[in-house]
Amino acid sequence: MDYIEECVRRVKAGEVDCFEPIVETYKKQIYIYCCRMLGCKQDAQDAVQDIFIKAFTKLHLYEAKVSFSSWLYKIAYHHCLNLIRKRRVRLRVSRLMKPAGHADSVEQTLERRWFSEPLEYAMNKLSVEERNLLVLRVFEDKPFSEIAQILDKNLSAVKKKYARMKQKVIKLMEEKGGTELCEITDSRTKIEC
Template identity: 30%
Template sequence: MENKDEQIIIKRILEGETAMFSHFVEQYSHSVYSMIVRIVQSREDAEELSQDAFLKAFSKLETFKGDCSFSTWLFRIAYNTAISFVRKKKVILPAIDESLIETVSDEAVGTFFDEDENERRLQQLEIAIAQLNAEEKALITLFYLESKPVNELAMVFGLTTENVRVKLHRTRKKLFVLIKMQDGER
């Protein structure tokens, strides 16, 4: 949906045509849910939080300025909703030596993740992704699965584009280290 169309729909919703909001629910429910479910790792919680995110978006619709796409704005709300939920749960993630991540070269990571897929690697990567923190999970889901550009990710996470690039690089390296730890090479 184009930004202009979105603006028209938002205007109509604000004028009282509440049913028009179903366009957004229909269009973005899957993407919002798939990002949240990766963060909270539970279908029931993810559905409830997705619903909360849509309700928050509806109640704050008049504050949407249109300086980014509606989906970016909605993802920001959904991300914040999921993060608050995860913080309350206080999930303990495995500690990783930061120096290990620093020593990994970009080339090694690039070559590794461009390998042809095989079942074992996919399984290892799945386990590694589950060990990332909430922000990292949301970041890679939006970047790789939803193909969100870096500038939109910056708006979702409230960071600069440079910070998002750094975080993405760091997350790839972390995944690489987590897989190597599974291999027992380090």
């Protein structure tokens, strides 16, 4: 994306209006990524805004050694990771404070059904790093080389981790009775039960 690199160069030179085409190019992709990582539309909308603010304020640190897309996804990954950690703390506290017999709200129920039940079950059992790998490879259709850049890992380690994670997802989906729903695909890989 030479156009994006040109926009980045111009923003760094002080033409802040040139950041708008960058946002327009990536906002939908980053939103979908955040939805899949966080499992909540509202949290994803808030995260996208925060991610682009961080990208704008840290743009001076970007170097064209990696693609801008990889750099942006790396910011998104770390932002989602922090939100998930905070959510876990809030969840632990709320469980301590939650009265017995409390029912989930309609919104909470809908959020749980964002994915098919077997896939949601499997994704909830994955570590944050495994979930990120699944989202980047299967849903975002990123090549292993770009995923390695985003995660700061070497290429062979990412491929091995993906192979292990794929088997884990298949097993977890089978546990939940999702054998007919086990066709998680990307253009290079197909997870089959």
